[in-house]
Amino acid sequence: MKGTILSFEQALSMPYATLRFVHLGWRVIRIEATPIGSHLPGDPNRYIGAKVADETRHSYFVAPNVGKESIALNLKSPEAHEAIRRIIKELDVDVFCCNTLPGRYEQFGLDYKTLSAVKPDLIWAGISAMGPDYPHVPGYDPIMQAMAGHMELTGDPAGSPMLSGIPLIDLKAGDEVYAGVCLALAERAMTGKGSRIDVSMLQAAASWLITTLPLVDIDCDPSEITRSGNEHRKFIPTNVYPCSDGFLLMAIGSDAQWRRLTEIPRFRSIAHENRATNNGRLADRIQLHKDIAEISAKVSCSELGAELAQASLPNAPILNIPQVGELEALQGKRTTTTTPEGKQIRMQPMAIDLESSKTEFAFPPKYAEQTRSVLAEAGYSADEIEKLRKSGVAAGA
Numbered sequence: 001m002k003g004t005i006l007s008f009e010q011a012l013s014m015p016y017a018t019l020r021f022v023h024l025g026w027r028v029i030r031i032e033a034t035p036i037g038s039h040l041p042g043d044p045n046r047y048i049g050a051k052v053a054d055e056t057r058h059s060y061f062v063a064p065n066v067g068k069e070s071i072a073l074n075l076k077s078p079e080a081h082e083a084i085r086r087i088i089k090e091l092d093v094d095v096f097c098c099n100t101l102p103g104r105y106e107q108f109g110l111d112y113k114t115l116s117a118v119k120p121d122l123i124w125a126g127i128s129a130m131g132p133d134y135p136h137v138p139g140y141d142p143i144m145q146a147m148a149g150h151m152e153l154t155g156d157p158a159g160s161p162m163l164s165g166i167p168l169i170d171l172k173a174g175d176e177v178y179a180g181v182c183l184a185l186a187e188r189a190m191t192g193k194g195s196r197i198d199v200s201m202l203q204a205a206a207s208w209l210i211t212t213l214p215l216v217d218i219d220c221d222p223s224e225i226t227r228s229g230n231e232h233r234k235f236i237p238t239n240v241y242p243c244s245d246g247f248l249l250m251a252i253g254s255d256a257q258w259r260r261l262t263e264i265p266r267f268r269s270i271a272h273e274n275r276a277t278n279n280g281r282l283a284d285r286i287q288l289h290k291d292i293a294e295i296s297a298k299v300s301c302s303e304l305g306a307e308l309a310q311a312s313l314p315n316a317p318i319l320n321i322p323q324v325g326e327l328e329a330l331q332g333k334r335t336t337t338t339t340p341e342g343k344q345i346r347m348q349p350m351a352i353d354l355e356s357s358k359t360e361f362a363f364p365p366k367y368a369e370q371t372r373s374v375l376a377e378a379g380y381s382a383d384e385i386e387k388l389r390k391s392g393v394a395a396g397a
Contacts, residue, residue, distance in 0.1 A: 003094035014099035016174035056367040066361035072368035072395035081109030103135035131200035148205035236281040371396025
């Protein structure tokens, strides 16, 4: 099935959600704000990073917005509200998405009640910091990482709380929209009815605390629900260890794996009787990690990795981002786009392989590039479109 999404989106969480539908071959039309005073128009992410194609398409904007269309409307105007309703009806839009404050839904004419009155089988999906019960609370990924305890769980136990290296909560919220819309589409196929999906970034983030939050009611030790660096809190030894030419992560997840580790000649010296069980290794973890580090530091990552692999023990070198892009397992799976100047940009792979899906996607649109064509498709005449443009209701070429 392929359909159409109309999305008032910015930043990353919702653009990532709708990107997943681009990967499915869906049409995604993103709504952006019209210019306000001297402010840069549209999605602020358009202007983050190095300029790639023009002033409205910088590097941070590219990957989440390939294959989409862009229109610009002044959502404070009743004429723009009418335009959205006409687009939904005339283009037979399947899904409407937005990631603005819930307190603005009705003000901008984007609320589920209003839009579903135009198209009863419409699926409506919104992302916000804490859901519609907190309509005026703004939220960005770093704020939610702090609020949801992710930062408390990340970093050196002797240091400060730390952010994740990627915007995990933005991406988690986007995936929840994707999953929720797919479920709603299946239900609509059976019932013919649309539905509303509200994703709270806080709740989505807290749902990932499966290995920590329940422990609070099980009289856990405080060390079990705070930072542990690169150590696993339960499975010992799982940690990052130094090698002569870098770092390697080794994960020992059972007593059987521990026995195989200590059968490797260079690790036989650490096979103390008190370490035979995971509980014993947990009690002796500080000295155990030191003992392993002293051994690993004398050998290269590749040599140590080969020995561990021979013993069927999970391990991996700590790769930098360019090295990840060159992994054999990812060759042929990365998505691509091509700039207007003809330069190919290799991007991230899709989350899963999709049969018969393309991996080359059109370069992201200029700001408001398709305003005229989408409005015309919705039944507006050239004169009407020009009137909307001159009055500031719409913007675009």
